[in-house]
Amino acid sequence: MTKPIIAVDMDDTICHLVKRAIYHNNISFPSHPLQYEDMVHWDTTHLRHPDSTHEVFYGRPGLFEELELYDEYVVEEMRKLNEAYDLIIVTAAEPKTVLEKWNWLQRHMPFIRLEQFITCKRKNLLAFDLLIDDGPHNLVPAFESGRKVICIPHPWNRQQLEHYGFPQMSSWKDAKALIDELLHNTSARI
Known part of the structure; x- marks a missing residue:
């Protein structure tokens, strides 16, 4: 019996990228x-200093290794998901x-194996049963x-979250219980 595939994004889903990039900016x-609340769209050109290009904002060497965990529950819940489902990052x-x-x-989730780690911007091209993400460009196509899907709420996805009711x-905290409910109750809408 095959396990359902749970696809989980990294940045601003299991760790905090935008907050750390703002700190360095x-x-x-x-x-x-x-400020974090200013980040209402992916295009931040109007918010940044002219010398702070996309490359500068997100391209600081070592930035992705210094990110903080999303919260104190994420590692244990990811471990539970990894045991119960076919988990991919x-x-x-x-x-x-x-x-x-x-x-x-x-460093943070050594139970994730290399074959579970996929780099891909267009996540709608992949097969999965449930996507956990913060990016509207990933959530909307999967949902439609x-x-x-499960949306990690941030200022940049607030409009889609309200429109689609993700x-x-x-x-x-209790992420596995929520995912179990969503996958086993096809009418579940949280």
């Missing part, structure tokens, strides 16, 4: 401080950040194709 460009990555992301995973999870 505000040190480097104190005349253009950013699906993350968008630049070639230079792949190793950083893998190193982060091995009839697959189950099930959401602002903490990883």
Whole structure:
């Protein structure tokens, strides 16, 4: 019997990327401080200092290895999901950040094996039964194709969260119980 496939994003889903990038931005460009609440869209050009390009904002060497865990529950809940389901980590990555992301995973979740680690920006091309993500560009296509999703709420997905009514999870506490319910009760809408 095959297990359902749970696809889990990394950045701003199991760890905090945007908050850490803002931290470094505000040190480097104190005349253009950013706040997490300002990040209502992927295009942050109007918010940043002109010298803080996308490459500078997200391209700081070592950035992806220094990210904080999403919360104190994420590691244990991911361990439970890994035991119960066919868990894959699906993350968008630049070639230079792949190793950083893998190193982060091995430091915090060494139970994730290499064959479970997939770098892919267009997640709708993959087969999965449930997607946990923060990116509207991943959640909407999965949801519209009839697959189950869980949204990690952030300012940049608030509009889609309200429009589509995605099930959401602002903490990883009891995540496996929520996923069990969503997968075993086809009418479940949290």
